[in-house]
Amino acid sequence: MERAIKEDLRKRAGNIETCYQCGMCVGDCPAARFSNFNIRRIVGRFLLCSLGDIFERENIWDCLLCFECAMKCPRSINPALFIINLRYAGVLLQDINTLLKMSKIIKFAENIMETGLSVPLTDNLINLQREVGIPPRSVSEDALRDVKRIFEKSEALEYMKKVSRNV
Amino acid sequence: MSNDRDFSIIRETVPFFLFRPCVQAHPGIEVATYFVLKFLDIPFLMSDDQTCCGFPTFFWNMSPPEVMVSLCARNMLLAKSLACKAVLVVCNACYTAFNHALRELSNNEDLARRIAEIIGRTPDDVNDLDVDIFHVPEMFYAFKDEILRRMRFSLEGLRVAVHYGCHYRRELMFRKFDDHKNPRFVDELLSDLGAEVVDYSEKNLCCGGSGIQSRVHYELSENICIRKLESIHRVGADMIVVWCPACMYRLDICQRDLYKSGKIDFQIPVLHLSQLIGLVLGLNPRTQLCLHLHAISTQPLLEKIKEIWVKI
Ligand code: SF4
Ligand code: SF4
Numbered sequence: 001m002e003r004a005i006k007e008d009l010r011k012r013a014g015n016i017e018t019c020y021q022c023g024m025c026v027g028d029c030p031a032a033r034f035s036n037f038n039i040r041r042i043v044g045r046f047l048l049c050s051l052g053d054i055f056e057r058e059n060i061w062d063c064l065l066c067f068e069c070a071m072k073c074p075r076s077i078n079p080a081l082f083i084i085n086l087r088y089a090g091v092l093l094q095d096i097n098t099l100l101k102m103s104k105i106i107k108f109a110e111n112i113m114e115t116g117l118s119v120p121l122t123d124n125l126i127n128l129q130r131e132v133g134i135p136p137r138s139v140s141e142d143a144l145r146d147v148k149r150i151f152e153k154s155e156a157l158e159y160m161k162k163v164s165r166n167v
Numbered sequence: 168m169s170n171d172r173d174f175s176i177i178r179e180t181v182p183f184f185l186f187r188p189c190v191q192a193h194p195g196i197e198v199a200t201y202f203v204l205k206f207l208d209i210p211f212l213m214s215d216d217q218t219c220c221g222f223p224t225f226f227w228n229m230s231p232p233e234v235m236v237s238l239c240a241r242n243m244l245l246a247k248s249l250a251c252k253a254v255l256v257v258c259n260a261c262y263t264a265f266n267h268a269l270r271e272l273s274n275n276e277d278l279a280r281r282i283a284e285i286i287g288r289t290p291d292d293v294n295d296l297d298v299d300i301f302h303v304p305e306m307f308y309a310f311k312d313e314i315l316r317r318m319r320f321s322l323e324g325l326r327v328a329v330h331y332g333c334h335y336r337r338e339l340m341f342r343k344f345d346d347h348k349n350p351r352f353v354d355e356l357l358s359d360l361g362a363e364v365v366d367y368s369e370k371n372l373c374c375g376g377s378g379i380q381s382r383v384h385y386e387l388s389e390n391i392c393i394r395k396l397e398s399i400h401r402v403g404a405d406m407i408v409v410w411c412p413a414c415m416y417r418l419d420i421c422q423r424d425l426y427k428s429g430k431i432d433f434q435i436p437v438l439h440l441s442q443l444i445g446l447v448l449g450l451n452p453r454t455q456l457c458l459h460l461h462a463i464s465t466q467p468l469l470e471k472i473k474e475i476w477v478k479i
Contacts, residue, residue: 028371034391061384062387066334066373067337070340088232102228105227109223109224112221116218118189118222118223125191125194132198132454132455138215140216149285149286154234155231156231160229
């Protein structure tokens with residue numbers, strides 16, 4: 001299973017094999033400046049080692065997804081997107097650290113599914129909008145139905161279960 | 168400097184579909200944008216059929232990648248059905264989500280078919296979205312003449328630190344309104360409005376937010392935020408301007424918390440660009456810009472803009 005997931009990741013990561021370990025991606029990486037996270041090392045490990053090895057030895061959650069690395073790489077590799085895909089692989093492989101981190105934030109997806117918005121509306125907000133005279137926010141029944149359909153048809157429900165099952 | 172950059176296409180896409188943000192820790196972002204557009208007579212529409220752009224579902228791995236692309240495509244088709252040629256966002260995450268979705272769809276027929284099936288439309292609908300995405304900085308720049316003509320207060324004497332935000336600079340790489348490594352066009356716009364735009368060493372540094380970082384790795388997030396703020400404080404900025412609710416949350420609310428816990432010893436007011444433009448245009452700081460709802464008081468700032476002198 002790990003092999004298939006790694007193969008899929010390799011495809012999604014596109015030109016990552018052209019990485020020549022120059023380290024340009026690390027220079028302005030905020031995570032590298034403030035922790036021992038090293039995106040060049042992680043890319044290198046991906047090319048040489050198993051995914052299990054990465055999950056065990058690297059904290060892929062230190063990445064802020066700021067895309068600074070993608071703006072710097074001379075090979076047009078997008079290491080930030082690669083990190084997103086690594087985290088997806090972590091969920092599929094049920095990596096416990098990935099699942100623990102995800103469990104702290106999965107609420108936002110549930111919010112979207114249930115209310116159409118990542119942060120549900122509050123009475124305070126609606127009252128304020130009324131008071132100042134902008135149209136008070138609401139999400140229509142049609143929109144809610146469409147959102148449910150999107151989550152169902154894209155197999156998001158199964159995916160979200162994978163995140164919460166083991167935590 | 169910006170003569171070779173073409174902002175004029177933006178003017179031709181009105182009416183905009185004003186895309187309302189989910190993060191409402193600062194309700195003034197949306198309120199100010201609404202009133203500034205009205206004041207400048209820039210046509211726009213809003214709709215209750217709008218949903219979240221889906222940014223967290225992909226960028227925070229909360230659902231399969233198709234969910235965000237589907238939500239974006241659906242919202243763009245909604246804009247199109249209202250005869251809007253462009254979606255106008257007030258948030259760097261929405262900007263990234265929409266642009267990312269468009270890029271994904273543009274070179275992947277299979278994905279377009281799959282998304283069409285998920286949202287219950289035809290592949291042609293999804294292939295032919297034909298809706299552009301703009302963010303407020305480039306929109307205000309495109310309407311600079313109107314702003315200059317109708318401004319009531321100059322920003323003269325005000326030292327402003329501009330924070331473009333990682334996700335905005337990243338999109339500039341594709342949108343090319345400016346050099347993504349060292350963008351200047353908002354600095355230039357604010358200088359034209361009288362401000363003294365200050366350079367600071369950590370201008371390109373992330374705010375530390377990244378949405379989830381503050382939840383999954385608080386210390387790293389905080390250290391980055393402190394470094395950024397100290398760099399702004401060192402150059403004596405009177406205020407920080409941003410155009411993202413998430414950066415704003417980080418730099419305003421977290422700055423106040425850092426101050427309270429004694430980790431920094433200064434407080435610099437933070438405004439969304441729409442609020443700053445609103446001030447220049449003479450909109451009501453309380454009822455049209457909600458400047459009283461910030462964690463760090465914006466009062467000292469209003470007092471600095473000599474002519475305003477209002478108490479909010
Ligand atoms: S900048 Fe690009 S080529 Fe250089 S180490 Fe990083 S990913 Fe590899
Ligand atoms: S996206 Fe992640 S790896 Fe890339 S520069 Fe930002 S923090 Fe570093």
